[in-house]
Amino acid sequence: MTGSSQLRRRRILTQRTVHLRFLMSNVGNSTNIMWHDCPIQKQDRQQLLQQQGCVIWLTGLSGSGKSTIACALSQSLHSKGKLSYILDGDNIRHGLNQDLSFRAEDRSENIRRIGEVAKLFADAGVICITSLISPYQKDRDACRALLSKGDFIEVFIDVPLHVCEARDPKGLYKLARAGKIKGFTGIDDPYEPPCSCEIVLQQKGSDCKSPSDMAEEVISYLEENGYLRA
Numbered sequence: 499m500t501g502s503s504q505l506r507r508r509r510i511l512t513q514r515t516v517h518l519r520f521l522m523s524n525v526g527n528s529t530n531i532m533w534h535d536c537p538i539q540k541q542d543r544q545q546l547l548q549q550q551g552c553v554i555w556l557t558g559l560s561g562s563g564k565s566t567i568a569c570a571l572s573q574s575l576h577s578k579g580k581l582s583y584i585l586d587g588d589n590i591r592h593g594l595n596q597d598l599s600f601r602a603e604d605r606s607e608n609i610r611r612i613g614e615v616a617k618l619f620a621d622a623g624v625i626c627i628t629s630l631i632s633p634y635q636k637d638r639d640a641c642r643a644l645l646s647k648g649d650f651i652e653v654f655i656d657v658p659l660h661v662c663e664a665r666d667p668k669g670l671y672k673l674a675r676a677g678k679i680k681g682f683t684g685i686d687d688p689y690e691p692p693c694s695c696e697i698v699l700q701q702k703g704s705d706c707k708s709p710s711d712m713a714e715e716v717i718s719y720l721e722e723n724g725y726l727r728a
């Protein structure tokens with residue numbers, strides 16, 4: 499190699515290193531990291547699946563019906579040939595989030611992690627249904643902010659405390675009232691209802707809606723807004 503071509507090669511390598519340094523970032527405690535893109539993108543996966551990847555964020559008190567409605571919704575989507583996946587607070591606390599308690603900061607971290615995982619599912623083209631109390635508005639807003647506009651569909655399961663307490667499917671309200679569970683949402687811990695969300699599911703008057711009726715309300719929203727086609 500001649501002296502001038504060696505010099506040119508060194509200059510190119512230096513430019514490449516400077517360019518790579520420019521692309522490096524520090525995120526939280528992770529230093530010198532670089533985003534790596536893949537030519538197959540969300541749009542390609544959506545084309546394959548004939549649907550739009552998104553997050554359907556179910557929020558409501560314990561016993562409001564989040565898990566039941568999430569399952570009814572996933573079943574209905576499945577029967578239409580649409581791929582969905584449920585991230586249920588109770589279930590995720592059996593694994594990924596087993597280190598978290600029900601203190602405010604741990605609930606926030608629970609929601610943040612599930613928001614990040616949901617974002618990955620949406621990017622995979624999947625209709626991701628999250629089912630967790632997510633009692634604080636700011637945590638739900640932070641998850642919304644992780645996603646592109648329209649990809650976060652907040653669904654408030656608006657069932658009053660006295661109905662949830664009467665249902666008490668796991669007997670937890672009884673234990674909370676007896677002081678055997680401290681910091682139970684709705685009893686001695688707050689629940690902040692969404693101030694503006696895409697869908698509100700509630701029983702109106704004598705019109706008694708089943709979990710699958712409620713799931714169908716969500717399906718109608720998805721159909722009307724083009725989520726069930728590529």
Ligand SMILES: Nc1ncnc2c1ncn2[C@@H]1O[C@H](COP(=O)(O)OS(=O)(=O)O)[C@@H](OP(=O)(O)O)[C@H]1O
Binds near residue numbers: 588591
């Ligand atoms: N202190 C307290 N407050 C509320 N809920 C409690 C509590 N302790 C245990 N459980 C059970 O945990 C389930 C809620 O977990 P989440 O991950 O959805 O909660 S949160 O979003 O972090 O607030 C919740 O499940 P769901 O009934 O399905 O909502 C309860 O079974």
Ligand SMILES: Nc1ncnc2c1ncn2[C@@H]1O[C@H](COP(=O)(O)OP(=O)(O)O)[C@@H](O)[C@H]1O
Binds near residue numbers: 562665709
């Ligand atoms: N319209 C409805 N939607 C959802 N759940 C309902 C409805 N009507 C009655 N239920 C009952 O309420 C309970 C809700 O429990 P669950 O789905 O575990 O709620 P959450 O996940 O919010 O704690 C179940 O026993 C379910 O059968």
